[in-house]
Amino acid sequence: xxxxxxxxxxxxxxxxxxxxxxxxxxxxxxxxxxxxxxxxxxxxxxxxxxxxxxxxxxxxxxxxxxxxxxxxxxxxxxxxxxxxxxxxxxxxxxxxxxxxxxxxxxxxxxxxxxxxxxxxxxxxxxxxxxxxxxxxxxxxxxxxxxxxxxxxxxxxxxxxxxxxxxxxxxxxxxxxxxxxxxxxxxxxxxxxxxxxxxxxxxxxxxxxxxxxxxxxxxxxxxxxxxxxxxxxxxxxxxxxxxxxxxxxxxxxxxxxxxxxxxxxxxxxxxxxxxxxxxxxxxxxxxxxxxxxxxxxxxxxxxxxxxxxxxxxxxxxxxxxxxxxxx
Amino acid sequence: xxxxxxxxxxxxxxxxxxxxxxxxxxxxxxxxxxxxxxxxxxxxxxxxxxxxxxxxxxxxxxxxxxxxxxxxxxxxxxxxxxxxxxxxxxxxxxxxxxxxxxxxxxxxxxxxxxxxxxxxxxxxxxxxxxxxxxxxxxxxxxxxxxxxxxxxxxxxxxxxxxxxxxxxxxxxxxxxxxxxxxxxxxxxxxxxxxxxxxxxxxxxxxxxxxxxxxxxxxxxxxxxxxxxxxxxxxxxxxxxxxxxxxxxxxxxxxxxxxxxxxxxxxxxxxxxxxxxxxxxxxxxxxxxxxxxxxxxxxxxxxxxxxxxxxxxxxxxxxxxxxxxx
Amino acid sequence: xxxxxxxxxxxxxxxxxxxxxxxxxxxxxxxxxxxxxxxxxxxxxxxxxxxxxxxxxxxxxxxxxxxxxxxxxxxxxxxxxxxxxxxxxxxxxxxxxxxxxxxxxxxxxxxxxxxxxxxxxxxxxxxxxxxxxxxxxxxxxxxxxxxxxxxxxxxxxxxxxxxxxxxxxxxxxxxxxxxxxxxxxxxxxxxxxxxxxxxxxxxxxxxxxxxxxxxxxxxxxxxxxxxxxxxxxxxxxxxxxxxxxxxxxxxxxxxxxxxxxxxxxxxxxxxxxxxxxxxxxxxxxxxxxxxxxxxxxxxxxxxxxxxx
Numbered sequence: 001x002x003x004x005x006x007x008x009x010x011x012x013x014x015x016x017x018x019x020x021x022x023x024x025x026x027x028x029x030x031x032x033x034x035x036x037x038x039x040x041x042x043x044x045x046x047x048x049x050x051x052x053x054x055x056x057x058x059x060x061x062x063x064x065x066x067x068x069x070x071x072x073x074x075x076x077x078x079x080x081x082x083x084x085x086x087x088x089x090x091x092x093x094x095x096x097x098x099x100x101x102x103x104x105x106x107x108x109x110x111x112x113x114x115x116x117x118x119x120x121x122x123x124x125x126x127x128x129x130x131x132x133x134x135x136x137x138x139x140x141x142x143x144x145x146x147x148x149x150x151x152x153x154x155x156x157x158x159x160x161x162x163x164x165x166x167x168x169x170x171x172x173x174x175x176x177x178x179x180x181x182x183x184x185x186x187x188x189x190x191x192x193x194x195x196x197x198x199x200x201x202x203x204x205x206x207x208x209x210x211x212x213x214x215x216x217x218x219x220x221x222x223x224x225x226x227x228x229x230x231x232x233x234x235x236x237x238x239x240x241x242x243x244x245x246x247x248x249x250x251x252x253x254x255x256x257x258x259x260x261x262x263x264x265x266x267x268x269x270x271x272x273x274x275x276x277x278x279x280x281x282x283x284x285x286x287x288x289x290x291x292x293x294x295x296x297x298x299x300x301x302x303x304x305x306x307x308x309x310x311x312x313x314x315x316x317x318x319x320x321x322x323x324x325x326x
Numbered sequence: 327x328x329x330x331x332x333x334x335x336x337x338x339x340x341x342x343x344x345x346x347x348x349x350x351x352x353x354x355x356x357x358x359x360x361x362x363x364x365x366x367x368x369x370x371x372x373x374x375x376x377x378x379x380x381x382x383x384x385x386x387x388x389x390x391x392x393x394x395x396x397x398x399x400x401x402x403x404x405x406x407x408x409x410x411x412x413x414x415x416x417x418x419x420x421x422x423x424x425x426x427x428x429x430x431x432x433x434x435x436x437x438x439x440x441x442x443x444x445x446x447x448x449x450x451x452x453x454x455x456x457x458x459x460x461x462x463x464x465x466x467x468x469x470x471x472x473x474x475x476x477x478x479x480x481x482x483x484x485x486x487x488x489x490x491x492x493x494x495x496x497x498x499x500x501x502x503x504x505x506x507x508x509x510x511x512x513x514x515x516x517x518x519x520x521x522x523x524x525x526x527x528x529x530x531x532x533x534x535x536x537x538x539x540x541x542x543x544x545x546x547x548x549x550x551x552x553x554x555x556x557x558x559x560x561x562x563x564x565x566x567x568x569x570x571x572x573x574x575x576x577x578x579x580x581x582x583x584x585x586x587x588x589x590x591x592x593x594x595x596x597x598x599x600x601x602x603x604x605x606x607x608x609x610x611x612x613x614x615x616x617x618x619x620x621x622x623x624x625x626x627x628x629x630x631x632x633x634x635x636x637x638x639x640x641x642x643x644x645x646x647x648x649x650x651x
Numbered sequence: 652x653x654x655x656x657x658x659x660x661x662x663x664x665x666x667x668x669x670x671x672x673x674x675x676x677x678x679x680x681x682x683x684x685x686x687x688x689x690x691x692x693x694x695x696x697x698x699x700x701x702x703x704x705x706x707x708x709x710x711x712x713x714x715x716x717x718x719x720x721x722x723x724x725x726x727x728x729x730x731x732x733x734x735x736x737x738x739x740x741x742x743x744x745x746x747x748x749x750x751x752x753x754x755x756x757x758x759x760x761x762x763x764x765x766x767x768x769x770x771x772x773x774x775x776x777x778x779x780x781x782x783x784x785x786x787x788x789x790x791x792x793x794x795x796x797x798x799x800x801x802x803x804x805x806x807x808x809x810x811x812x813x814x815x816x817x818x819x820x821x822x823x824x825x826x827x828x829x830x831x832x833x834x835x836x837x838x839x840x841x842x843x844x845x846x847x848x849x850x851x852x853x854x855x856x857x858x859x860x861x862x863x864x865x866x867x868x869x870x871x872x873x874x875x876x877x878x879x880x881x882x883x884x885x886x887x888x889x890x891x892x893x894x895x896x897x898x899x900x901x902x903x904x905x906x907x908x909x910x911x912x913x914x915x916x917x918x919x920x921x922x923x924x925x926x927x928x929x930x931x932x933x934x935x936x937x938x939x940x941x942x943x944x945x946x947x948x949x950x951x952x953x954x955x956x957x958x959x
Contacts, residue, residue: 043512156601159601186539186602187541187580187584188579188598189376190585191582191585192597192598192599195596195597213513214585216586217585219585219586220586240588243587253514255587257516257517258517258542259520259545259547260586267524268546270515274484389857391853391857415861416859418858419859422858423854423857425850425853430849430851431854432854433855433868433869435872445859490854497858
């Protein structure tokens with residue numbers, strides 16, 4: 001399957017009064033058609049900025065300094081602003097974390113959906129309304145007539161998020177970029193939304209780039225995943241492989257830090273230390289300062305991506321040397 | 327010394343909503359409806375539930391940060407709902423709280439040192455003891471003297487949460503209420519804080535009321551778990567029982583909905599339907615009946631009471647023994 | 652520099668956990684202030700001008716070329732002279748040097764505005780804090796009283812006081828204080844209300860800190876920023892008000908120097924001696940502008956500290 005989205009060697013930096021902060025440092029991954037791809041990492045790892053960069057929505061003072069983002073073969077970074085506007089909401093749609101602040105509070109839901117259609121299609125009022133009803137139905141919203149006439153604050157969190165998904169779906173995108181779409185929702189509602197995303201993906205062949213910090217979510221819905229740390233991809237693999245057989249010490253550390261029932265009563269294994277403040281200035285591996293399996297070489301130069309097998313890559317010298325402690 | 331530290335009896339908390347002058351009927355948010363629960367000395371009681379279930383309100387009522395609408399709360403045998411303002415202030419030493427957002431719970435224009443002095447100063451500790459106590463407790467939570475002169479915005483989330491815990495412990499309380507203490511922290515830092523809390527609990531003989539929406543964290547730390555839904559306690563029991571042999575359909579749904587590592591494709595299983603009803607206008611009878619997969623007519627008409635369903639396991643359901651699909 | 656604050660704060664957002672044990676920021680409070688000021692030409696101008704005005708007010712007798720004329724002594728021989736080398740900005744109707752008059756005119760302007768704003772802050776802040784913190788009937792009482800006072804047009808109030816007590820600068824100041832304190836009550840009340848809900852206030856309550864101490868220790872210090880910004884801009888506005896009242900004859904009385912008074916005096920001579928009304932007018936304009944700009948700059952100085 002040819003890749004729908006290919007991010008290659010992406011570098012994003014923020015120009016602050018205190019110097020340049022390298023937020024994303026040579027990130028590469030690809031998403032095939034019809035798959036749900038998870039981008040996992042903790043706060044500050046650069047995952048939100050990465051997904052904003054796909055739609056070129058990075059706020060100043062940030063800027064993409066190097067790299068390519070190829071969507072269906074075309075480099076998005078070379079496109080004009082006008083061309084990008086045609087793609088946003090149309091071929092690539094985005095869902096944000098907090099639906100309440102992402103929906104315009106002074107417009108009714110129906111009106112907002114209509115606006116999206118007006119922007120990207122030239123359907124007449126009747127066809128547009130039919131399409132709106134259709135898409136609201138497909139996201140599992142009950143009582144559609146009432147929803148269309150409601151303002152965002154009149155809906156619950158779960159319903160708002162479904163409306164956001166509907167807005168994303170309405171122009172039949174090929175790719176949905178979802179930035180922590182369920183983090184602000186209750187657990188049972190989260191389960192509904194994840195279930196919905198999976199269904200839509202299977203039914204319509206839409207790809208989803210799912211950003212999250214929750215490894216459980218990734219396990220549930222993502223086909224493949226990449227782990228991000230301090231602006232670098234440290235491991236990429238099919239999700240179940242990644243979680244069952246992690247090769248990078250950071251991934252291992254994350255999994256060991258999770259409280260799951262088998263460890264009740266014992267101490268959790270926390271990762272020592274903190275994320276470096278300026279990862280761009282580090283010569284060696286970004287994780288070296290916290291790695292329990294670090295050795296001399298790790299401080300000298302950044303490891304490249306080594307393949308454990310064709311589907312599973314990790315940026316760690318241990319794998320290259322075949323002495324991983326997994 | 328009797329073993330029950332906190333006894334909550336028929337606690338009701340209604341928040342009035344503005345308006346309603348014309349119709350003469352004031353609308354209320356029924357945050358807590360007839361909740362009775364106990365906390366044993368030395369245990370960790372986990373309180374879990376989704377938004378609007380009342381778990382935070384319950385914690386705040388126990389600390390008397392909210393005045394209950396009706397009901398009683400006994401702390402170590404004393405009815406704290408009947409105390410005067412001054413007596414209550416003295417009792418505050420015995421129960422402290424750690425909030426979810428550590429950055430927001432420290433005064434932004436005061437240094438850490440000043441924030442730590444505050445409890446000691448308020449309760450009349452002799453001034454020459456202050457620094458010794460502060461340094462001891464900072465060491466206990468894994469921080470050093472260099473952090474004392476900083477302002478909250480200069481420190482990280484993990485460090486701030488340790489400071490919040492330190493501040494709570496300065497008064498040597500008996501009960502520590504933890505309101506989502508790890509929700510705003512990254513996984514790796516969360517692990518550090520959980521370890522710290524566990525350690526302190528054993529070292530200092532503390533009792534915890536641990537409120538969270540994160541079942542895995544609750545499961546890890548708690549001795550007993552209480553599940554709340556829309557202002558009512560629907561299940562209460564030992565952790566092992568509640569997690570492995572839940573009796574209430576909501577508990578079962580909650581456990582199923584939690585995304586866990588290693589469980590793939592559960593997303594294909596039908597999740598719990600519907601939304602949480604409004605606490606202003608809760609459903610009649612059993613509050614869960616609108617979403618319950620095994621609900622029957624009885625559920626709509628009569629509210630189930632919290633009853634013993636198994637050894638030390640309580641559940642508020644008419645059909646707790648029925649198998650849910 | 653925490654990145655997460657560059658994006659809009661969201662409810663479930665995780666706190667960043669960067670390497671915060673780095674040494675404290677390299678710019679101290681004062682250095683940061685200077686940095687912001689020199690970055691912006693307008694800020695530079697406004698701070699410079701204000702310092703100059705204050706300097707004039709303080710050292711008027713020393714720097715005025717003709718101090719007694721500044722204070723009011725007539726010089727009938729040199730009436731309405733054009734600007735020249737002897738009298739740099741000309742003379743007024745009574746032959747007094749314009750430069751000296753303008754310099755002495757800074758005194759009522761600065762004094763009156765400082766008194767009015769300080770009094771308004773001192774009256775309004777405690778009232779606003781009490782109203783905002785306690786709510787309920789106390790809040791209602793205070794806010795309705797505030798609304799009442801806000802409804803008074805300050806000019807009519809000034810005229811009323813003047814008709815009772817006679818026109819003078821002092822009476823004008825009193826009238827303005829009465830009109831001004833409600834604004835600060837409102838400002839402090841709304842700030843207090845939002846602060847009251849913050850976790851750190853809750854934390855203080857849970858520790859057992861009394862209400863009065865909470866207000867003093869936790870709430871008021873956090874209201875200082877908006878108060879200072881507002882007060883600075885208000886100084887400019889009050890200068891406009893006092894000079895307007897003087898213009899109407901309700902404030903500073905002759906022979907004292909006052910910019911508004913000078914504009915009024917110069918009205919009849921607009922054709923022959925344009926400098927008489929023009930220069931005081933320019934002085935008022937520049938001064939009020941400077942205070943407005945400084946208010947904006949102060950916002951910039953205080954805000955970025957949040958993003959350190």
